[in-house]
Amino acid sequence: MKLTEAFYLRDDVIAISKDLLGKYLFTHIDGLTTGGYIVETEAYNGIIDKASHAYGNRQTPRTKTMYLRGGIAYVYLCYGIHEMFNIVTSVEGRPQAILIRAINPTEGLDVMLSRRNMLAVKPNITMGPGSVAKALGISRNINAFSLQSDTIWIEDRGLVFPDESIAAVPRVGVSYAAKDALLPYRFYVKRNPYVSKPNK
DNA sequence: GTTATGATCTCCT
DNA sequence: GGAGATCATAACG
Numbered sequence: 001m002k003l004t005e006a007f008y009l010r011d012d013v014i015a016i017s018k019d020l021l022g023k024y025l026f027t028h029i030d031g032l033t034t035g036g037y038i039v040e041t042e043a044y045n046g047i048i049d050k051a052s053h054a055y056g057n058r059q060t061p062r063t064k065t066m067y068l069r070g071g072i073a074y075v076y077l078c079y080g081i082h083e084m085f086n087i088v089t090s091v092e093g094r095p096q097a098i099l100i101r102a103i104n105p106t107e108g109l110d111v112m113l114s115r116r117n118m119l120a121v122k123p124n125i126t127m128g129p130g131s132v133a134k135a136l137g138i139s140r141n142i143n144a145f146s147l148q149s150d151t152i153w154i155e156d157r158g159l160v161f162p163d164e165s166i167a168a169v170p171r172v173g174v175s176y177a178a179k180d181a182l183l184p185y186r187f188y189v190k191r192n193p194y195v196s197k198p199n200k
Numbered sequence: 201g202t203t204a205t206g207a208t209c210t211c212c213t
Numbered sequence: 214g215g216a217g218a219t220c221a222t223a224a225c226g
Contacts, residue, residue, distance in 0.1 A: 042207070051207070062222060080220035082208050099207055130208050173207055 001155045005148065008071035008089050013096040016089050017043040018187050021166060022159040025103055027152045029137035034108030036126065037159055040101040040188040040195050042171050044086070046094055051177035054095035065144045066095035073152055075133070075143040082130030085138045087147065087154075101129045101172070101186070102194045103136075112136070123193040165190045172198045 003023065010016060018041075026035030044052040053063045053076075065074045066088055074086040074097050086097040103126045105112055112135040116125055126135045133139070138152070147153050168184040175181050188195045 044207075053207080058223090060223065076207090077221055079206055079208050079218080081218065084207065086207085097207095101207090124209090128208070171207070176206085 001157070002148065003154045003156055005071045008087065008147070009069070009091055011090050011094065011096075013043045013045055013089050013098060014185065017041040017098045017185070018166065018168075020087070020098065020100075020154075021187060021189055022161050024106070024155040024157050024159075025100065025136070025152075026107065026155065027136045027138060028150055029142075029152075032108060032111045032137070034105070034111050034136050036103040036105035036107065037157075038100060038102075038154075039104050039192045040186070042099040042101055042187075043185040044097045044099065045183075045185065046090075046096045049177070049183075050180040051171060051174035052095070052097070054097075063095065066097050067093055068144065070096075071147050073138075073142055073145045073147065075138060075140050077140060078130070083133040083139050084129050085133045085136070099129055100132055102127050102188070102192075102196050103132055104192060104194045105135070127194050128196045161189055172196070 020038050020041050022037055024037045047054055047057045054066050069092040070089040072088045074088050076084055078084050086099050088097050090096045105126050116135055126132050145151055167188050167190050169186050170182050171186045
């Protein structure tokens with residue numbers, strides 16, 4: 001059930017991003033389990049990708065997590081407000097990562113509602129990377145945690161989307177990355193209500 | 201030490 | 214449709 005390390009250690013971050021659609025992401029934090037299946041991802045292709053934090057082989061306290069062995073979490077703060085959850089892939093020394101932009105929640109709905117200060121389930125509960133992290137209780141203190149741990153992990157439950165229901169489009173919020181912003185590194189499940197707005 | 205800015209969300213109009 | 218929130222990070226002096 002739980003995805004093994006071999007899944008994350010592959011070198012093709014684009015293929016892994018696509019493969020992650022339909023996989024179930026779970027967290028067990030503060031004694032509470034929450035999760036759902038992934039419906040939107042974005043690939044960040046290492047040192048040659050201008051949109052990546054590791055562009056140009058940049059090594060800093062923040063990005064060092066990306067250089068570790070694949071199969072761990074990379075969590076950072078964006079805009080001073082939002083925690084972002086990424087999955088590190090490929091082998092040690094190759095800083096590739098995948099941003100989880102949206103999930104379709106299936107477990108722990110009541111917990112997610114209270115974490116999001118919402119009264120009823122609406123698509124925006126886990127739509128967009130900042131919302132996903134908040135609903136799942138993800139914060140920077142699980143940065144670099146292994147996805148083989150019992151705090152955060154990903155399962156294959158046999159859910160597969162056919163190619164024609166998967167869209168590949170340019171990424172969101174990376175206009176500073178010049179022509180790399182045009183690469184179709186954002187993948188999502190067509191017509192799923194939890195997919196975030198831009199380019200839908 | 202200082203400063204500019206962002207892999208965004210929410211609320212307001 | 215648009216602005217404000219809010220701070221760690223990274224680059225620079």
